[in-house]
Every structure is written in C-alpha cells, then in structure tokens.
Amino acid sequence: MSDIADRVKKIVVEHLDVEEDKVTETASFIDDLGADSLDTVELVMAFEEEFGIEIPDDAAETIQTFGDAVKFITEAS
Amino acid sequence: MFDLTGKNALITGASGGIGGAIAKALYDAGATVALSGTRVEPLEALAAELGERAHVLPCNLSDKESVEALPKQAAEAMGSVDILVNNAGITRDNLFMRMSDDEWDSVLNVNLTSTFRLCKGVLRGMMKARWGRIVNISSIVGATGNPGQGNYAASKAGMVGMSKSLAYEVATRGITVNCVAPGFIATAMTEKLTDDQKDKINAQIPAARMGTPEEIAAAVLYLSSQEAGYTTGTTLHVNGGMAML
Numbered sequence: 634m635s636d637i638a639d640r641v642k643k644i645v646v647e648h649l650d651v652e653e654d655k656v657t658e659t660a661s662f663i664d665d666l667g668a669d670s671l672d673t674v675e676l677v678m679a680f681e682e683e684f685g686i687e688i689p690d691d692a693a694e695t696i697q698t699f700g701d702a703v704k705f706i707t708e709a710s
Numbered sequence: 711m712f713d714l715t716g717k718n719a720l721i722t723g724a725s726g727g728i729g730g731a732i733a734k735a736l737y738d739a740g741a742t743v744a745l746s747g748t749r750v751e752p753l754e755a756l757a758a759e760l761g762e763r764a765h766v767l768p769c770n771l772s773d774k775e776s777v778e779a780l781p782k783q784a785a786e787a788m789g790s791v792d793i794l795v796n797n798a799g800i801t802r803d804n805l806f807m808r809m810s811d812d813e814w815d816s817v818l819n820v821n822l823t824s825t826f827r828l829c830k831g832v833l834r835g836m837m838k839a840r841w842g843r844i845v846n847i848s849s850i851v852g853a854t855g856n857p858g859q860g861n862y863a864a865s866k867a868g869m870v871g872m873s874k875s876l877a878y879e880v881a882t883r884g885i886t887v888n889c890v891a892p893g894f895i896a897t898a899m900t901e902k903l904t905d906d907q908k909d910k911i912n913a914q915i916p917a918a919r920m921g922t923p924e925e926i927a928a929a930v931l932y933l934s935s936q937e938a939g940y941t942t943g944t945t946l947h948v949n950g951g952m953a954m955l
Contacts, residue, residue, distance in 0.1 A: 671880070678838075
C-alpha cells in the first residue's frame with residue numbers, strides 16, 4: 634500500500650474510530666464506516682491539512698469511499 | 711461564574727454602543743478580544759481602555775474580501791476564534807413602496823450575508839477544537855416587524871433561521887449558535903429620537919424604559935460561556951417585556 638493510502642487510512646481510523654481492516658478500497662465513509670455528513674466534511678479538512686492541498690467543495694462531494702480519497706489525493710499531490 | 715479565561719472572541723460592530731459593551735463584558739470575564747468595525751478611532755480608544763488582551767481589526771463588512779479575511783486575521787492575532795459575536799448592523803429605512811434595490815441589498819449584505827460568511831470562516835477552527843460559541847445579534851424587529859424597516863427586519867429574521875440551521879449542524883461538535891434580540895436600547899442610534907418619540911416608545915415597554923447596552927452584553931456573556939453549552943438554536947429576547955416571545 635502506498636504511503637498516501639497509509640496516511641489517509643490513519644486519518645480515517647482516528648477520526649471515525651473504526652477498525653483498520655474495515656477501511657477497504659470500496660468502504661463508504663457514510664454507509665460502511667458510520668460517518669455522518671459533517672464527519673465527511675471534517676475528513677476532507679483533515680486530508681487538506683495532512684497533504685497540504687485544497688479540495689474544492691465540488692470535488693469533496695465526489696469523495697465517498699476510502700478509495701476515492703486515495704485516488705483524489707494521489708492525483709492532487 | 712462565566713469565566714472566559716483563555717477564550718478568544720471576535721466581535722463585529724465593536725465601535726458601536728452595544729458592541730463596545732459586549733467587548734467589555736467578554737474582556738472583563740477574562741477573554742481576549744478582537745474588536746472589529748469600520749471606524750478605527752473608537753476601536754483604538756476601546757482597546758486602550760480595555761487593556762493588552764484587546765486587538766483592533768478594522769473591517770468593512772460590505773466588502774466580501776475583507777469579510778472573508780477577518781476570521782483569519784483574528785485567528786492570527788489571538789491564536790484562535792472560540793467565540794464569534796456578529797453584532798454589526800446597519801439600517802437604511804424607507805417605506806416598502808419606496809425602498810430601492812440598493813437599500814434592500816446593502817442592509818441584507820451587511821447584516822445577513824456578512825454574518826453567514828463570518829460564521830463559515832470560524833467554523834473550521836471551532837470544529838477542530840470541539841468547542842465554539844456563535845452569538846448573532848438579531849432584533850425584536852426581526853420577530854415583530856416594523857414599518858419602514860422591511861429590509862432590516864428581513865435581515866434580522868434571516869439571522870434567526872440561519873442560526874437555527876447552523877445550530878443543528880454543529881451541535882455534536884460542542885459548538886452552539888444562538889441569537890440575542892434586543893428591543894429598544896439606549897445608544898447613539900436612539901439618542902437622535904425626540905423626547906416625545908422616546909415617551910411613546912417607553913409607553914409600549916412594560917419595563918417603561920429603554921434597555922442598556924450592558925443588559926445586552928450580559929445576555930451575550932451568558933451565551934458565550936461554558937455554562938451555556940446546552941443552549942443552542944435559541945433566541946434570547948432582551949426587550950423589557952415589549953414582546954414576550
């Protein structure tokens with residue numbers, strides 16, 4: 634697993650307080666990991682800070698799963 | 711009670727009578743304060759009167775860029791913004807049938823849109839801190855209406871609905887959002903009234919007098935406090951009984 638994926642996973646595990654093995658490629662933050670809509674906003678904020686990037690609102694809406702997040706951040710950074 | 715030591719508060723409209731009293735009340739409770747307003751001189755005078763925990767941050771609330779920069783400037787000056795008091799407001803009164811688009815837009819822009827932008831600007835820090843207090847200064851007029859103030863009343867009622875919606879969204883993060891709705895308060899704005907006008911106003915107030923800026927500040931102090939953590943989405947009417955809502 635890439636360094637980016639590791640760092641994203643760490644943020645997700647800490648923020649949503651879930652088991653690491655539940656955070657799979659297709660795991661949906663809301664449907665599988667118990668996030669509410671505000672959690673997803675906070676996750677995006679945490680990603681922005683961790684990776685020093687800006688994630689615009691329309692892009693943030695497309696980040697629904699762990700895999701989406703890794704893909705977006707890999708492309709952006 | 712109501713110890714704000716270690717908390718940082720941004721207050722808009724701090725050059726006015728009510729805003730100044732709010733700044734003083736929060737400062738006296740131990741908070742560090744950022745005083746915002748359009749007129750620099752009264753802000754500097756207030757900061758000098760308060761002491762070293764007071765910062766001056768002039769801002770023109772009708773200018774989008776200035777408004778968006780303000781939360782960042784406040785966080786840089788104080789380290790964070792834990793308490794936001796949206797107190798600044800303007801009036802451009804006119805009869806509804808004569809009211810121009812410009813009169814409507816300018817009042818909505820300064821009173822409501824800038825409040826939206828400032829709330830948005832401080833939320834990130836408050837969400838991370840899992841603590842925040844937003845107090846929006848509405849008005850009795852937002853609940854009762856007032857002839858000649860269609861724009862002002864709309865902006866003040868708009869604040870209430872906006873605050874309730876935001877209160878829903880951030881309640882789980884330890885952030886409260888409330889309004890204070892003053893009735894007639896003795897300030898420079900009401901000093902322009904004639905004695906006859908004042909008598910007529912006082913006759914409509916069960917307390918038979920205008921309120922003081924300090925009485926509004928006390929309500930803001932409560933809603934800014936740790937103790938008010940379970941109070942959110944509400945409007946505290948401070949009006950001498952003029953409208954019991």
